[in-house]
Amino acid sequence: MTGKDNKGTAVVTGASSGIGAVYADRLAGQGYDLVLVARRADRLEELAEKLRYAYHRKVSVISADLSDDDDVRRVEQAISADESVTLLVNNAGLGGQQVVATADVDAAERMIKVNVVALTRLTRAVLPGLLARNRGAIVNIASVLAFDSSFGGIYSGTKAYVVNFTEALHREVAGTGVKVQVVLPGATRTDFWELAGSDIDQLPKEIIMNADDLVDAALVGLARGEAVTAPALVDVAKLDTFLGARQAFYGSLHADKPAPRYAA
Ligand code: NAP
Numbered sequence: 001m002t003g004k005d006n007k008g009t010a011v012v013t014g015a016s017s018g019i020g021a022v023y024a025d026r027l028a029g030q031g032y033d034l035v036l037v038a039r040r041a042d043r044l045e046e047l048a049e050k051l052r053y054a055y056h057r058k059v060s061v062i063s064a065d066l067s068d069d070d071d072v073r074r075v076e077q078a079i080s081a082d083e084s085v086t087l088l089v090n091n092a093g094l095g096g097q098q099v100v101a102t103a104d105v106d107a108a109e110r111m112i113k114v115n116v117v118a119l120t121r122l123t124r125a126v127l128p129g130l131l132a133r134n135r136g137a138i139v140n141i142a143s144v145l146a147f148d149s150s151f152g153g154i155y156s157g158t159k160a161y162v163v164n165f166t167e168a169l170h171r172e173v174a175g176t177g178v179k180v181q182v183v184l185p186g187a188t189r190t191d192f193w194e195l196a197g198s199d200i201d202q203l204p205k206e207i208i209m210n211a212d213d214l215v216d217a218a219l220v221g222l223a224r225g226e227a228v229t230a231p232a233l234v235d236v237a238k239l240d241t242f243l244g245a246r247q248a249f250y251g252s253l254h255a256d257k258p259a260p261r262y263a264a
Pocket of ligand 1: 013014015016017018019020037038039040041064065066067091092093094095114141142143144184185186187188189190191192193195
């Protein structure tokens with residue numbers, strides 16, 4: 001048996017394109033068997049066939065709409081029952097710069113269901129098994145827009161949830177053999193932009209990363225046990241400064257009386 005033979009199974013949501021498809025490729029290359037999840041079964045099957053051929057791994061496909069409650073439960077059941085699962089990459093997601101007053105509220109709800117609810121439920125589905133086996137990892141794909149609401153609060157709000165949820169989960173599993181990582185992609189060249197009604201080429205090209213580089217960097221961060229991986233961040237001290245300032249700010253938000261400026 002080689003080192004590659006006992007990696008277990010990685011579940012990758014949103015594997016039919018973009019960042020998720022690169023994760024699937026890289027993880028198969030590292031020796032994981034795969035469960036690929038997304039709506040477009042044809043694209044998943046095509047990728048699965050390619051990866052089986054290239055890497056000789058077991059690759060199965062679950063076609064599911066993660067904004068649909070029944071579909072999410074079907075995926076939960078499949079992955080919680082699979083004792084070979086060692087890695088969950090919660091990558092499926094969709095964006096859009098919606099102004100609340102005119103937002104398509106059903107589309108906004110679908111975004112929240114995929115970006116937040118499904119990610120939470122799938123995490124909950126695999127975590128007990130990972131903890132019981134004291135092994136494995138959960139990777140949640142957030143966004144730099146978790147820290148900037150200027151392009152609209154709905155998408156940004158979903159990704160802020162992913163960051164807080166994952167940070168707390170990282171603390172929850174501390175001291176176990178389970179790793180938890182949140183990844184903060186900046187602008188990444190995928191179908192995401194067109195689907196969200198935006199043109200990525202309106203951005204300066206020096207801030208656009210390709211999905212291959214993004215995933216390769218995120219996997220290095222995972223291997224190093226990072227809780228927060230920001231692939232584009234050159235000066236990592238800024239992350240520590242930000243997290244420290246946030247903690248200090250939080251510490252100053254409690255008192256037994258309102259601040260003097262609110263005196264009537
Ligand atoms: P993408 O190419 O559009 O891929 C999105 C994936 O999510 C697709 O595989 C899609 O599959 C899946 N998905 C969307 N809605 C779904 C649903 N209802 N049910 C199941 N699967 C669904 O975009 P991407 O850039 O790779 O996005 C991956 C993640 O990165 C997302 O969470 C996104 O928020 C995050 N991100 C992207 C960027 C960027 O600039 N691209 C920046 C920051 C964060 P089907 O359509 O086949 O269902």
